[in-house]
Each structure stands twice: as structure tokens, then as C-alpha cells.
Amino acid sequence: MRTQISNDLQEGCHEGRLQTRFPPEPNGYLHIGHAKSICLNFGLAQEFGGVCNLRFDDTNPAKEDQEYVESIKEDVRWLGFDWDEREYFASDYFEQLYALAVRLIEMGDAFVCDLSPEEIRQTRGTLSTPGQDSPFRNRSIDENLDLFARMRTGEFAAGTKVLRARIDMASPNLNMRDPVLYRVLHVSHHRTGENWKVYPMYDFAHPLSDALEGVTHSLCTLEFEDHRPLYDWLVEKVFPLGKRPRQYEFARLDMTQTVMSKRKLRDLVENNLVDGWDDPRMPTLSGLRRRGYSAAAIRAFCERIGVARANSVVEMGFLEHCAREELNMSAKRVMAVLEPLKLVITNYPEGNHETLAAENNPEDPLAGTREIVFGRELYIEQSDFMEDPPKKFFRLKPGGEVRLKHAYIIRCDHVVKDEQGGVTEVHCTYDPDSKSGGATSGRKVKGTLHWVAGDYALPAEFRLFEPLYLADPDQTLEGQSTYAGINPHSLTRLYGWVEESLREAKVTDRFQFLRQGYFCLDSKEKEPGLVFNRLVGLRDSYKGH
Numbered sequence: 001m002r003t004q005i006s007n008d009l010q011e012g013c014h015e016g017r018l019q020t021r022f023p024p025e026p027n028g029y030l031h032i033g034h035a036k037s038i039c040l041n042f043g044l045a046q047e048f049g050g051v052c053n054l055r056f057d058d059t060n061p062a063k064e065d066q067e068y069v070e071s072i073k074e075d076v077r078w079l080g081f082d083w084d085e086r087e088y089f090a091s092d093y094f095e096q097l098y099a100l101a102v103r104l105i106e107m108g109d110a111f112v113c114d115l116s117p118e119e120i121r122q123t124r125g126t127l128s129t130p131g132q133d134s135p136f137r138n139r140s141i142d143e144n145l146d147l148f149a150r151m152r153t154g155e156f157a158a159g160t161k162v163l164r165a166r167i168d169m170a171s172p173n174l175n176m177r178d179p180v181l182y183r184v185l186h187v188s189h190h191r192t193g194e195n196w197k198v199y200p201m202y203d204f205a206h207p208l209s210d211a212l213e214g215v216t217h218s219l220c221t222l223e224f225e226d227h228r229p230l231y232d233w234l235v236e237k238v239f240p241l242g243k244r245p246r247q248y249e250f251a252r253l254d255m256t257q258t259v260m261s262k263r264k265l266r267d268l269v270e271n272n273l274v275d276g277w278d279d280p281r282m283p284t285l286s287g288l289r290r291r292g293y294s295a296a297a298i299r300a301f302c303e304r305i306g307v308a309r310a311n312s313v314v315e316m317g318f319l320e321h322c323a324r325e326e327l328n329m330s331a332k333r334v335m336a337v338l339e340p341l342k343l344v345i346t347n348y349p350e351g352n353h354e355t356l357a358a359e360n361n362p363e364d365p366l367a368g369t370r371e372i373v374f375g376r377e378l379y380i381e382q383s384d385f386m387e388d389p390p391k392k393f394f395r396l397k398p399g400g401e402v403r404l405k406h407a408y409i410i411r412c413d414h415v416v417k418d419e420q421g422g423v424t425e426v427h428c429t430y431d432p433d434s435k436s437g438g439a440t441s442g443r444k445v446k447g448t449l450h451w452v453a454g455d456y457a458l459p460a461e462f463r464l465f466e467p468l469y470l471a472d473p474d475q476t477l478e479g480q481s482t483y484a485g486i487n488p489h490s491l492t493r494l495y496g497w498v499e500e501s502l503r504e505a506k507v508t509d510r511f512q513f514l515r516q517g518y519f520c521l522d523s524k525e526k527e528p529g530l531v532f533n534r535l536v537g538l539r540d541s542y543k544g545h
Contacts (some may be wrong), residue, residue: 001044005018007046020217022054022083024054030071038079054087058189098152101163107237109167110164110291111134111166125174126175131169131177134164139305153197153344160409162181162182164181165179175229181203203230203231207231210235211239222311228247255314257470257471258469260283281467291465291520292535316467323535327535328363329361331511331512332363335451336450336519341379343426344426345429350376356373361512370501375455377455380451383395396412403447405449407451410444412428414520447461457497457500458500460498460529461532462494465534469487471485515535
């Protein structure tokens with residue numbers, strides 16, 4: 001793609017201009033696949049000194065809404081791109097597009113057809129057999145102009161008449177077999193209201209909107225490759241040579257264990273399988289943002305997967321890997337206990353507390369330290385204690401010793417159990433001379449545990465996410481209320497404690513909870529209390545880097 005653009009500019013194509021566009025349909029929220037297109041269109045324009053428009057292809061009012069327009073603009077800005085004053089809508093050109101359709105009729109290149117959608121499909125032919133001419137294909141120009149004008153005024157019901165291009169029903173490319181250009185829709189448009197009763201098809205509006213805006217390079221995903229002959233046919237019919245954009249295709253982004261279709265994502269939302277478009281399990285940009293991904297991590301991911309002509313599937317783990325690379329350098333290290341078990345240090349004086357120094361980020365020498373409180377009663381993770389552990393269990397066990405992170409070495413002396421035999425408290429003694437960083441702290445133990453001080457810790461909810469699908473989804477909706485392959489454990493809620501330093505945490509902050517993963521506050525929660533989303537775990541399972 002870069003080579004093609006560089007060659008075009010050197011050869012003086014389009015008078016040496018580069019103008020791209022990002023053309024979303026406002027019928028849903030953008031997902032990570034759109035991020036690739038955003039970064040490509042805006043990024044190439046920046047790289048080669050061109051400009052990129054933001055244009056909404058709003059030609060299907062039945063599925064479009066202003067809510068989607070606003071969400072798309074928010075996502076593009078969040079990714080770090082700006083279209084300045086170049087915000088357009090296909091609906092801005094409805095009058096011009098209608099006039100261009102009239103011109104095609106006048107040139108004998110379009111006709112009004114009375115076949116139903118099903119009849120058009122049946123007469124289209126197959127890859128091995130030609131299509132059949134519509135019985136209305138040879139209507140006179142005057143009759144077509146009259147009927148098309150009456151379609152505009154709403155005289156005909158939806159589905160009863162369409163405007164079709166007159167090209168070639170025997171073309172080996174099915175998209176060139178007299179495709180539909182306009183259809184009748186008695187639906188209010190979110191911008192034009194009730195003004196229009198006919199709406200252009202995407203394949204008609206898209207290339208002509210490109211040409212009207214002065215776009216030079218129309219970058220599309222590979223599924224539009226077969227549509228390029230129609231793209232070229234339309235712009236060549238009605239625009240002079242120097243004003244014609246060219247379409248270039250690249251492979252779309254597909255990822256494991258998720259769906260990359262707004263229609264499929266809408267199914268999840270409407271069937272209440274997720275908490276809206278911005279559910280942190282969704283691949284939407286708003287969902288990834290709420291989960292804690294940064295725009296920089298998304299841009300790095302899009303840059304590193306590159307632009308290719310061959311379709312491929314990217315592992316979800318690679319997106320997580322890009323996030324970890326950034327978070328490892330920037331995220332503050334803190335302690336949180338997600339499934340708490342009470343620990344009492346019996347030889348620590350009751351009522352006493354002390355402050356200890358804890359490093360904020362060992363990867364960042366400028367990150368400094370913070371103070372944490374240590375006392376008699378603490379919380380540790382339930383999984384960090386076993387009464388009857390296997391071999392090579394280096395955490396806490398009866399008679400065993402571990403170090404508490406940033407603090408002291410402790411030894412487990414006995415446990416307190418409930419009536420069912422479950423451990424409710426672990427009682428330990430500490431070695432006062434083993435303070436971490438102290439002059440006499442040289443004694444070594446194999447295990448180190450994170451913890452929080454019971455009297456000073458803050459209650460918190462933790463939301464842990466797994467992929468939304470157990471495997472790559474089969475894209476088939478089963479019944480009316482569920483989706484094939486959905487993961488019943490895609491969301492787990494835990495309730496525990498975090499250290500007091502997080503009292504002033506902000507939504508924009510990212511933290512590494514020691515031994516647990518990277519977390520951020522949930523940006524949607526309005527109720528009092530701390531709710532943290534786990535962005536990614538600590539372990540990087542991706543092997544491709």
C-alpha cells in the first residue's frame with residue numbers, strides 16, 4: 001500500500017495529492033477491525049502529507065442512528081486522529097447522487113425495474129450460468145425518468161420498484177449483472193427526516209461520494225475487491241478522468257475467539273448476552289476502552305499486524321501482548337487481594353501499625369516509592385495457603401515460612417476453621433529482624449506473598465474476563481436467545497480488598513496488581529465503591545513475537 005501511494009505521488013497522479021477517507025456506516029459501534037482501517041487511512045495521510053476525511057455512509061436509515069454517529073467520532077478521536085473540518089455524510093450528497101442517477105438514465109445506463117428482490121436474485125444467474133435480462137430492461141428513457149421521479153415522491157411501495165444499472169447480465173462478475181442502484185424506503189432518516197423516499201445502495205453512493213469529495217485513494221477491505229469493477233464503471237460514467245478515485249484493497253482484520261461483524265455484535269447486545277456495546281468482553285473500541293486498553297496499545301497492534309493482501313486470523317493473545325508491553329513500563333505496581341483470607345500476626349503488638357516503603361514500578365527508575373501500612377491483621381489470597389499442600393508448594397502452609405512483599409518473613413503456626421472445616425483465619429508469627437530492605441533481612445525463603453492491611457484496605461469488586469467464545473465462533477445464531485459457542489465463564493466477579501493508595505485512583509490510571517494482572521477502574525460504574533476490570537493477566541501466552 002505504501003509503495004503504491006509513493007509511486008502514485010512520484011508519477012504525479014491526482015496532481016500529487018493524497019486524500020483518503022474513513023467511511024463507516026452509522027449502524028453500530030466500531031470494533032477493533034475498524035481500528036485497522038482508521039489507523040491505515042489516517043496514518044497514510046499523515047505519513048505522506050495528505051488529508052483524510054471522516055464520511056458516514058448513511059444510506060440505510062432503517063438501521064442507522066445518531067447514537068452511532070457520536071460513538072464513531074468519539075472512537076476516532078480516542079485513537080488519536082482528527083478530521084479537522086472534513087466531516088461528511090453520504091446524505092450530504094443525496095441531491096447530487098440523485099442527479100447522477102438521472103444522468104445514467106439519460107445515457108441509457110440505468111432503468112427502473114419492477115421485479116421483486118426475490119425475482120432479481122432468481123434471475124441473476126450463478127458463477128457458471130449467465131443471468132436473465134429483466135423484462136423491464138428496455139423501457140424508454142422517458143418512461144424511466146418518469147418512474148424514477150415518482151419513486152422519489154413516494155408513489156410506490158417499498159420493494160415494488162428499484163433503479164438498476166444496465167451493464168451485462170452475462171458478466172462473469174455477478175456484481176456487474178445489472179446491480180440495484182436505488183430502492184424505495186418509506187423510512188425516516190436520522191439527518192434528512194422524511195425528505196427522501198428513495199435511497200442509494202452502498203455500492204452506488206460509496207464510489208460517487210469518494211469522487212465528489214476528491215478522494216484519491218479509496219482503501220477497502222478485500223471483500224470489496226469484486227465490487228471494484230462496479231466502482232470504476234460508475235465513476236468512469238459520470239466523472240472526468242482527473243477526478244476519478246481508485247480503489248485499493250487490503251485484508252480485513254479477523255481475530256480468534258470473537259466476531260468482527262456489527263450485525264453479529266448487535267445480536268449479542270439485543271439478546272442481552274453482554275452489557276451493551278461497551279461491554280469489556282466485546283471487541284468494540286468502546287468495550288476495549290472500558291476494559292482498560294489504551295489508544296497507544298491499539299495503534300501499536302494495528303501497526304505491527306501490518307497491511308497485507310492475504311486474509312489471515314490474528315490471535316487475541318497478540319493484542320494482549322501489545323497491551324502488556326506498554327503496561328509493563330507504565331503501570332504502577334500495587335497490592336490487591338481478590339479472594340481474601342484473614343491472616344493474624346500473633347506476636348505483632350495489638351493496635352500498632354507501621355509504614356513501609358514500596359516501589360511503584362521496577363521498570364521505571366523515576367516512578368519512586370509509596371508508603372503502605374503494615375499491622376497485626378492482614379488479608380492474603382486464599383490460594384496462597386494450603387493446609388495439606390503438594391510438593392514444591394512455596395507459599396504458606398502449616399509450619400512453613402514465606403515473605404510478605406515489602407515486609408517481613410512470617411511462619412504459619414495454626415489455623416482457625418469454621419463448622420464445615422473451612423479455614424477462616426491463619427495465625428502466624430513474624431521475624432522482626434527480617435524486614436524487607438533492612439540491615440538484617442538477608443534470611444532467604446522461597447515464597448513471597450502479596451497482602452493488604454485489614455484496617456486500612458479498601459473494599460473492591462474485581463471483574464475478570466475470559467474470551468467471549470470458547471473457540472472461534474461458527475457465526476451462527478441458534479434460536480432467539482443464545483449464540484453458538486458462547487463462554488459461560490467469560491465474566492467472573494470477585495470481592496476483596498485493595499491497598500489504601502488506590503483511594504484516589506482515576507479511570508485513566510492503569511495498575512499492575514501484583515501476581516494478578518493489569519487492572520483499571522470501570523469507567524461506566526457510577527455507584528460508590530471501587531470496581532476494577534482486569535485488562536490482561538500477567539502471563540503472556542502469545543508465542544509469535
